Amino acid sequence: MNLSKLIAALVAAAVTAAIFAPATLAVPARAKSQRHRASERLEIPKDPAALAASNTDMPHDAGLPGDGSNNLQFDLFRDGDIILGFDAWTVGHAGVLDGTRNISAYTYCVWSAIKSGAACVTLEQGGKYRHYDWAFGLYVPGTTLAQRSAARRFVSYQAGEPYVLASAKTDFTRWYCSKLPWAGYKSQASRDLDSNGGYWVTPADLYNDAETRVFAAAN
Template structure:
């Protein structure tokens, strides 16, 4: 009997946590505009994760990007919405983003040409605020990535949370839905940004 307690204890704890999350976040779970609703709805229809990953060669012009700009990328059949990934441009052709295997990392911005959907966003902020956001993101390079990192805390990140927090530290909240996590699409629709350029590949 004592040995069997593990068989029911951990599933019970997981169930209780899920129930707690549900009751604490009923608004976002029932809101058709929320990322939680979008993800669950798409998952039921068979669209899970990043979508049909590949090289689509959108070749969008990246030449006028400025430090603090946000780059969004997406693949067909993405569960999160139109976009599945986000990065923060820091200058010199480099972007800060997050991956499961690399954590928060610095990469060349040109890899965003691989996406079928791409959007270049400029945050409505001062140059000082943008640089402070860049510096904040840089200070977290190498830290742990988790795909469904909730908004609270600074222990684990995903590609959107690090950008959101970098600007939130400057008094700019790029997420307006009040969801438990942030999707790249929420940056696209934020009143704090303007779309510089976007492109969709067939």
């Protein structure tokens, strides 16, 4: 084969390969990081109106169902996270997520102390917190996974103990909703999540405390 025919054959082969080569998609280098960021828990600034609200009142409605609605999502909640529901900033409910259970709106995955029914520490459905005007997910930065799980275990060990709103924070035999997460982190991680250090620790105290961060919010 002379040189001109060889060149022509090589050109023809190259054109054929280009036409019939399997199509490939160029994936931008940042696509993976975007998917990763979507699953991260980004800090949400706390509402100044909530920070300004009174949080010294007795949590007189703690443990009762809400009368509002929100669309809180549960995919970013982890073991030991704190969940809050508010119909007004001085009236609310609180619990601790149990990561050993399937976390969703439809499963019993939240430990809390409830005022109705048996009036004791028990598991609640996550969806209960969608029946408030506002709902939040909190975490405590700087705590380890072991500490967060220990806080949740501490709370779960109180199952069946009575709901008594008048109980002092130092009384670990009687409970109300927001006292449970406070006691879990106080006893297992040496974190005092009561923003004003009063006799009661309210859901607003947990929200307002400088050591908690918001990663989920809905109204």
